[in-house]
Amino acid sequence: MNQRADLHTHTKASDGTCEPAENVRLAKEAGLAAVAITDHDTVAGVPAALAAAASLGIEVIPGVEVSSVGRGQDIHVLGYFVPYEDTAFQERLVSLRETRHERNKLLIGRLQELGIPITLENVYRRKQGTTDKNIGRPHIAEELMELGVVGSINEAFEKYLGREGAAYVNPPRITPQEAITLIKEAGGAAVLAHPGLYDADDLVQELISFGLDGIEVNHPDNDAEQRARYTAWAQEHGLIMTGGSDFHGWRGEEPFHAMLGTHTAPMEAVEQLREVAAKRKGK
Template sequence: MPSKADLHIHTVCSDGRLTPQQAVEQAKEKKLACIAITDHDTCKGFYEARAKAEELEIELIPGVEITSALGDKEAHLLAYCFNADTDYLESFLSRQKLARRKRIKGIIETVNKAGVDVDYDEVWAEANGANIGRPHLARVLTQKGYVGSPKEAFIRYLSDKQLGTIKNYYPDYQEVIETVKNAGGACVVAHPGRMYSSEEMTKFIDAGIDGIECIHPSHNYQMQKKYTQLCEYHNLLMTGGSDTHDGINAGYSHFGVITVALKHVESIKRMTKQRKNITEIKN
């Protein structure tokens, strides 16, 4: 029986290349037992994948990667096993969509000052209805010949270092954590890697974060060990996944390779079941 899960997958509903249905098919092919589609600030991929997951007997848990503000920087928080059949989280995410549009306009303005000619409509067209983000701008810069690849676009123009301070319209990380919990879900720090100082990780923990994504392609063994020990010390959930953005015909992909054991999914489900029961009692 398959015993692995990939809890970090992106689809065409945000900045990935797979359709939600293809993500489920890939999971079946790679013998995964469970996946979470975690598109940026939208649950659309989860809803679109449910029928295919049921057909192929792949467990699909609700997931989304929510963008928040931690001081002047972006902080990405993963939400799992929230109540997906109410509009509580969806109404929150609709505001996130507007925040993403405002933010990308600021990024485009900054890039244009660096001598690049690109406008919002081009990037919006590239997103094709998905939640817009920097990867879509990177693809436009590649198509227009300013760079040789999206990766080069991030190095030359789109990294946090190159962009400097861009006005952030996202909610504070504390608000996101509270919102996810109120929806009966678990909130997890995504790919902390070298992104956060020890003091910043302490802020997440003090705010009531439920877990940390310990297993991620950007984490070497020392980082995995560091964050696993942090989870054990603070009794936090440990999650992980491929963070795949690849399409169906990609060469090497972390999808199906960077995984976590099913016991971690069961831990998320136990915690969120208890949380939903408490929330129902309060209401």
């Protein structure tokens, strides 16, 4: 077995297309030693993944990807070894999902103003039958594809849903600093997700100084130059260097963002995250 871990994957609990057990199976097939379940603002997929892992001999790391806004754009902070069974932590995540719901209503309203016949009801119907109706922009992008407005997920984000898109909205959310604090106070390890997406290295450095435990160096949206820069910063500040595919399942026949297991971190990083979280929990 490859002593590596994919530390960034999504399931149907948020905006992925696979059941949690499928992520675990794919990790096993990829020869990984561990996989993290890091759905957006929910830990609902963790128990099913842990149950699936019990018979496959692979470790599942309980995680979450917390949504925040810094300097007018989405900033995501990954939390590892979070208390997924803790009621207070779950309730805090509920409030984050409610903000996401408000964002979706505003976004769809803007799309309607642009003459696009999209409705909140049709987008949310995509999650019927799941345990947690945690709707994200990829679900809206899929609806735009079905309506024939765009030909791909990428086109949906470029034209309408991304930071430069015609329908982009960003209602008030917690700050990245608050997201880091939330994870750390819960007893988890806080890692900045896909820093290469933000085009704001001064903000990345500000968050490092604030108290990040780690930085996601190996991600499909970090180019070689960025990976080298983040590696240097991690070494300089004693941060844990993580990696993950940001797998969301499939959009059509293509994996989105990347196939599970293609971007990973060594198990040494997992042990470092585990140690940080254990100390925080007082274990």
